[in-house]
Amino acid sequence: MSSRGNILVMQSGGCTPVINRSLYGVVSQALSTDEFCSIFGAIHGVEGLLSGNIVDLGRVSRTELNRISRTPGAALGSTRQKLNVSDIEPILEQLRARNIRSLFTIGGNDSAETGHSLHLAANNAGYELAVVNVPKTIDNDLTETDHCPGYGSAARFIALATFGAGQDARSMGRAAPITIIEVMGRDTGWLPAAAALVKRNAQDAPHIICTPELPLNEDHFYQRIEEAYKNYGFAVAVIAENTRGPNGVLGEQEKPWFVDDFGHGYYDGPARYLASRVSQRLKVRARDEKPGTIQRSFVSAISSSDAKEAEMVGRAAVTAALDGHSDVIVTLVRDTGRQYKCTVGLAPLDKVAGLVRQIPAEFLDADNLFVTRQFLDYARPLVGRLPIAPGGLPSA
Amino acid sequence: MSSRGNILVMQSGGCTPVINRSLYGVVSQALSTDEFCSIFGAIHGVEGLLSGNIVDLGRVSRTELNRISRTPGAALGSTRQKLNVSDIEPILEQLRARNIRSLFTIGGNDSAETGHSLHLAANNAGYELAVVNVPKTIDNDLTETDHCPGYGSAARFIALATFGAGQDARSMGRAAPITIIEVMGRDTGWLPAAAALVKRNAQDAPHIICTPELPLNEDHFYQRIEEAYKNYGFAVAVIAENTRGPNGVLGEQEKPWFVDDFGHGYYDGPARYLASRVSQRLKVRARDEKPGTIQRSFVSAISSSDAKEAEMVGRAAVTAALDGHSDVIVTLVRDTGRQYKCTVGLAPLDKVAGLVRQIPAEFLDADNLFVTRQFLDYARPLVGRLPIAPGGLPSA
Numbered sequence: 001m002s003s004r005g006n007i008l009v010m011q012s013g014g015c016t017p018v019i020n021r022s023l024y025g026v027v028s029q030a031l032s033t034d035e036f037c038s039i040f041g042a043i044h045g046v047e048g049l050l051s052g053n054i055v056d057l058g059r060v061s062r063t064e065l066n067r068i069s070r071t072p073g074a075a076l077g078s079t080r081q082k083l084n085v086s087d088i089e090p091i092l093e094q095l096r097a098r099n100i101r102s103l104f105t106i107g108g109n110d111s112a113e114t115g116h117s118l119h120l121a122a123n124n125a126g127y128e129l130a131v132v133n134v135p136k137t138i139d140n141d142l143t144e145t146d147h148c149p150g151y152g153s154a155a156r157f158i159a160l161a162t163f164g165a166g167q168d169a170r171s172m173g174r175a176a177p178i179t180i181i182e183v184m185g186r187d188t189g190w191l192p193a194a195a196a197l198v199k200r201n202a203q204d205a206p207h208i209i210c211t212p213e214l215p216l217n218e219d220h221f222y223q224r225i226e227e228a229y230k231n232y233g234f235a236v237a238v239i240a241e242n243t244r245g246p247n248g249v250l251g252e253q254e255k256p257w258f259v260d261d262f263g264h265g266y267y268d269g270p271a272r273y274l275a276s277r278v279s280q281r282l283k284v285r286a287r288d289e290k291p292g293t294i295q296r297s298f299v300s301a302i303s304s305s306d307a308k309e310a311e312m313v314g315r316a317a318v319t320a321a322l323d324g325h326s327d328v329i330v331t332l333v334r335d336t337g338r339q340y341k342c343t344v345g346l347a348p349l350d351k352v353a354g355l356v357r358q359i360p361a362e363f364l365d366a367d368n369l370f371v372t373r374q375f376l377d378y379a380r381p382l383v384g385r386l387p388i389a390p391g392g393l394p395s396a
Numbered sequence: 397m398s399s400r401g402n403i404l405v406m407q408s409g410g411c412t413p414v415i416n417r418s419l420y421g422v423v424s425q426a427l428s429t430d431e432f433c434s435i436f437g438a439i440h441g442v443e444g445l446l447s448g449n450i451v452d453l454g455r456v457s458r459t460e461l462n463r464i465s466r467t468p469g470a471a472l473g474s475t476r477q478k479l480n481v482s483d484i485e486p487i488l489e490q491l492r493a494r495n496i497r498s499l500f501t502i503g504g505n506d507s508a509e510t511g512h513s514l515h516l517a518a519n520n521a522g523y524e525l526a527v528v529n530v531p532k533t534i535d536n537d538l539t540e541t542d543h544c545p546g547y548g549s550a551a552r553f554i555a556l557a558t559f560g561a562g563q564d565a566r567s568m569g570r571a572a573p574i575t576i577i578e579v580m581g582r583d584t585g586w587l588p589a590a591a592a593l594v595k596r597n598a599q600d601a602p603h604i605i606c607t608p609e610l611p612l613n614e615d616h617f618y619q620r621i622e623e624a625y626k627n628y629g630f631a632v633a634v635i636a637e638n639t640r641g642p643n644g645v646l647g648e649q650e651k652p653w654f655v656d657d658f659g660h661g662y663y664d665g666p667a668r669y670l671a672s673r674v675s676q677r678l679k680v681r682a683r684d685e686k687p688g689t690i691q692r693s694f695v696s697a698i699s700s701s702d703a704k705e706a707e708m709v710g711r712a713a714v715t716a717a718l719d720g721h722s723d724v725i726v727t728l729v730r731d732t733g734r735q736y737k738c739t740v741g742l743a744p745l746d747k748v749a750g751l752v753r754q755i756p757a758e759f760l761d762a763d764n765l766f767v768t769r770q771f772l773d774y775a776r777p778l779v780g781r782l783p784i785a786p787g788g789l790p791s792a
Binding site: 011014038041044055059070071072074076077078079098161163164169173288292298387389390391394396 | 436453783792
């Protein structure tokens, strides 16, 4: 036992299927170094830290820790609470009271903001504190890192879901030929883009991918759907939940379909909206599907390389703190060699905080509402091995 | 080569993740017996049979056949076309022209009707034809069989999806505490019922299961959701797509939200409808999720016992035809022993045709909007091994 004091871990923002694998990485690495006294966890992130709702992760059994590492959702509970200036002093008090000298948050760009603020506040107060963030988001939209732990597994889910739903729509023929799948991603389309990873030829699903990076021209969309339907007898589009038209909300949805007591208006999700219009135009059944949180929590779709990297960034955060780093986030750095390999790096929190990395232009094919080969080359190693669709059948 | 003539295989109705494993079973068994000359497949079922759109499955390579066996969707294409009386003579002509003496349809209760009609017609015409159906439906609603191939894998998807979405809702806490998942099943709730298979205690998701077998009292639903939310900080309901109120469509949805050019009205799916009402009542975010065809086509959720049985019923159909059976469907018969084991049986097509097996009363707990332990004992062996959720964390 040492002078390094105690550790506190938090989880924050939307969950991923491997966010607990990072937690496992932090805890295992901390236990293995024997440099820390206690390993605390804050329940629901800053909410637990403020209210003193804190657990002792050092007392969790090995079996239970292994089980947690394979469980989706955030084992400590997550939070979407933004840090207020008035929260900082009470948080420092909690840290002092428990002699917490290393703070790890497994989170995204909001958590980077929180981490940076706490680092500055501790510095100003003369309180020695290492703040090291562990990257996590299925949205894959953090700057400074090649990709984000959590993305590979959610992307694998979307690739497999599109493969399956595509084979289904193709099989059903005119009984139900159109499927529109609505996929998560707050400001970016990295996840819908992954829908193309099993596709081998023009006939395979998906035929259209819509991302928030490119405002959608609805006529273009209907035209592409109609083309695919005419050529192949079915059509599949995968669209981001925040797909927007040039003027914001899609199409004729001027009024919300439902207004709650707070006055918040609810609009149709874009899949439902577009499916109803396609159905009306082509006079065929168009399905809309929305896997929702299932896409970020499905254990049988975890990518093995994603799981490994999620643990690696957790372990690297502990090493970074021991090496004297603070105000940093662990990053993934891709080797330039032909064989896929990633190592870890570090980036300053303020170069990540509040920023969003959109899909670069060379990854998107705006004319065809699709992604490019460069994107597929980038994403393929992140999702693990995928099935290969069979070819055509010999006619009799 | 023999006097048994040729074989024709068809696939029909909604797809399952293992419908092609049954196709593989039929083709492999037929190839291994060396009793048949050609193994034909009709594209899109009776549609292909009527139009002569027929493939030669005997010429498909082993590699390709293996690949097909692991691919979701119906490799031959499916159909929802009902057989008209006027179709029967042209179909018999096609069969005669190709000397098809064994007809296998991988399908559900509609296909049983088609098979029975074709058997009678061939009999009347003095044309020797063995009609043997291979059971298949994620709905699990065929009579005469313990369960239906396809159900175990779709049920596994729903169990894992509910586990994941449940852990997610629990983690997010007050940021997004309510999730309502809408699950397939035309007339029965076997699939939403499977959502309970990972649950270990009252706190775990799901807290409510709604099936078409029991008309839903909405107040009861809201009350149960509120209870779970108050007790555990989150609530998850899994509901059948055909969940209905005592008077049909749920609640206040008197008018469809959209009417297509044929005059078909579209109502909100029950998940979306209930989520909006829950959100309004509890003043919290309630998500609605709809995995749609993804739940019946997700290769990484295939249950190994389901896949094995799907192949077994395909092989058994060929054996039954060779043994001189016709006008029958292969069934699964569960051993009475403690260890799960199923063997195959046969049932007359007219005891399956057009019939629906609803969930028996002893499998449903109407008071608690849930399923019983008897149901869980019935379903558990069908879905394969499931993850175990971790317990609570020790407070500091």
